[in-house]
Amino acid sequence: MIPVPEINLGGILPAVILCLAGLVVMLAGLVVRKGIVTVSAVISIAGVLLAVMANSPLRVLNKTAFSGLIILDAYSWFFNILILLAAGLTILFSVRYFTDEGLPLYEYFVLLLFSSAGMMFMISGNHILTIFIGLETLSISIYVLAGILPGSPKSREAALKYLLLGGFSSGIFLYGAALLYGAAGSLSLPALAKFLQTGPVGKMAMAGMGLLLVGFAFKVAAVPFHMWTPDVYEGAPSPLTGFMSVGVKAAAFAAFVRVFFEAMMPLQINWVHILWVLAVLTMVLGNLAALVQDNIKRMLAYSSIAHAGYILMGMVAANEAGTSGVLYYLLAYTFTNLGAFGIVAIVGNKGEANVQLDDYRGLAKAHPLLALLMSIFLFSLAGIPPTAGFVGKFTIFAAAINAGYIWLVVIGVLTSAASVFYYFRVVMKMYMEVPEAAPAKLQFGAAMALGLTIAVVGVMYIGIFPTTYLNLAVESVKPLF
């Protein structure tokens, strides 16, 4: 009998728990008739909480498992927490959405859990193929999730678009991996790093790296690989859009950073300029396009593209501060953007009827608390202190300046000044304009309230007392350097 080392199971335990929880939800779906949404949500939340507990030992580990396919370190620990946080909040936000719509879609929760498990594999992948399998698990779940709303042409369009373009990008990613394999003879990250350090780097390896970069850029929605984002974000159910903008992005960045900082560091001179250009394009185009959107989901989609640009800036800095900045930024962004999409889901009301910016007119009068929360999330997105978003931008800008990219930062701050316009525009609609018709009565259940509370407390707390979390981020990137 081949002994199974305990540590291996421990390492992937969080993902295993999520999958098991997904299976339990599926079984429950067969048995329970009434209130299946609540039941699935409760099971899913329990799964997420268990996974958080199972994840905690990773923080002090630095080991590989499954013959080096998986790496267990503080970096994985941090991102796993992030994904679990995103998944948990999304589940809380989704309950009311599906009960309101009268859709007993327990599959939604199953897929959400499976995609989170996929993200975790992607995060702890120490081998390009592990990362690819994680990526596919997450993507396929999300393709289905995007199109889960029955009878909604937009949702279907979103799913199809995402499937086609996502499949295309997966192909590119895989092609890149194949070329690298051809050049290096291995796809494990340490082996790649060793190959690139020692041997002469041929055109094949360079092309492989370029294609991998494109694949990642697609997943993080960097310009010019962002085309799918607005349509998919608009069509998908609002809570899920929040999850996509945070979870998928975080997982993709986690793998992106790990692959490029662990394996591709010898080629840094080559990719850092590409990332510089990508960052500028992403910030400029994302912010400019967001200026002219009238649909809040599309606006937030472009804003999430712009935020990918800021995060790329942290990667360009290519130092410990920049990378830890990326981690902190993603944490801040998780609270902020999920919170914002939670509000979008509430205001959207039945059938997502109210997703235009004009639907926010007079929200402050009808629902002062909702308007206040939305304003806090928007201020955080805009990077106004003392919110988490400000500290996030601050860390990234600081790292980039320290690395000497002053002009990149200047471009960044100018685009972020432009972003203030569209974030404040929503505040303006909520506080300063009067709705044409009487606003619909909005209501949200306890789960939603809990989720929003967690999000807003997160945004404010890590904004005002960032020390602990900055240190966590610094600690978590140590394994990469």
Place this chain on the structure above:
Amino acid sequence: MENVSFPLLSAITFIPLLGVVILLFINRQSHEALRWAALVTMLVDFVVSLVAYAHFDSTSAAMQLIENRPWVRDWGISYKMGIDGISLFLVLLTTLLGPLTILASWKDIQHRVKEFLVCLLFLQVGMIGVFVALDLFLFYVFWEIMLIPMYLLIGVWGNPARKLYAAIKFVLYTIVGSLLMLVAILALYFIAGKGTGVYTFDLLKLYEFPFPLQAQFWMFLAFFLAFAIKVPMFPFHTWLPDAHTEAPTVGSVVLAAVLLKMGTYGFIRYAIPLFPNAAMDAAWWVCLLAVIGIIYGAWVAMVQDDVKRLVAFSSVSHLGFVMLGMFALTVQGLEGSIIQMINHGLSTGALFLIVGMIYERRHTRMIAEFGGLSKVMPLFAVFFMIFTLSSVGLPGLNGFIGEFLILLGAFKVYPVYAIISASGVIFAAVYMLWMFQRVMFGVITNPKNRVLEDMSPREVLVLMPLLVFVVWIGVYPNTFLKPMEPSVKNFIQQVERKKAAVLNVENAKKRSAVDTGGFSVTALNTESKSER
């Protein structure tokens, strides 16, 4: 000076926040209770600031009442506060205006009272914070925080026709400047950190570091932009008339009296002492812009037919004086500049309140609609007259002291500028007195004006404290000049010393470059700079 164990400055800064918490528990319908709660908060805040004043040692140039706690230790960010003679009176001005703004809005604001008061209290936190912060990060946080309540004040309670435009214009102008300043703050943090090995945002420690000339130039430019927009200096002033005109009365008062001072204060506390060489190289240009602002503001004010817009443009002119006195970098000029900041806060704040009073009665601010008001509102006429004269700079009132000192200080360095600016005083007399004449004197042509009520006791109460200080500064300015003198002298010396230190470093660098026969771009740059 005894060591104050009680964190006075934190208390002054955050008492308004406590008021916000109290307001949250009061029913939004009971307007009176809300107003009283806010008023009491502001009064308490003012009293605490007087306690701080009592503890202030006016013979010392050092920072006092210092509080220092680490905030983000790894980054060298600390929660550090302190005041000296320069910031003391700006803090007092802010806390004095606090209760007055609540009183002034008692009748004016009738919808969303709770939110309005919350905004005012929040604004107070941000403004006081800016004046007491001694850490660049902390300063930036306060600097940005105050954007949001001001945005809401203009946008929610402003003049319906153009309030949205004015509000967003205000925000965008400010944020472009302040974000570029953020880049400069980070750059100076790293430059000083690499130079000394200690990474810190502590302002007092950063004062000591001689920044290289070229870096100074760029960083000064970024700080200059942020502060010049805020002041506002010509040609960055275009947001100001819109914001002032569309904002509710109290919004204009706070904007004119305190917010604009954040810009001028920023120059004194940050831009000049951190980058003295760049500041001195740029002084000629800054003073030129200031003089253009003085004359341009006065001329444009002259042709306004809206009283509020007229007062707004007079601000551009008055703040030109403040900038001129400051960048003359002489003791008199700087003292005059600081006094003039206070003066402008008192006089222009009062004038906006007065405009608000007639607006409440007539719902118009057009000069042509009025005339002969002095007959029906004699008490009002007295107050209006005094504040008009104070704004004009009549000897015996506050404005004269400030302008006199500024012109005196500026004349030593830039005689031509001083002479041209002096004509600004005359223009001020023209537009203010002409406006006063058209509004208050003559026969009553508009029947609506016959029935206007004179000032109520509440309105007298609002203006009275301002009046007291207007006369006090005018008659016995020493009360105010004395405490600031050590700080101002120290400031000038410190700037000179640091300028020399930077030049020493640069010269040494240049020499060593010549000695080794080395040819470097930086050496060339410093050469061309130091020749000026």
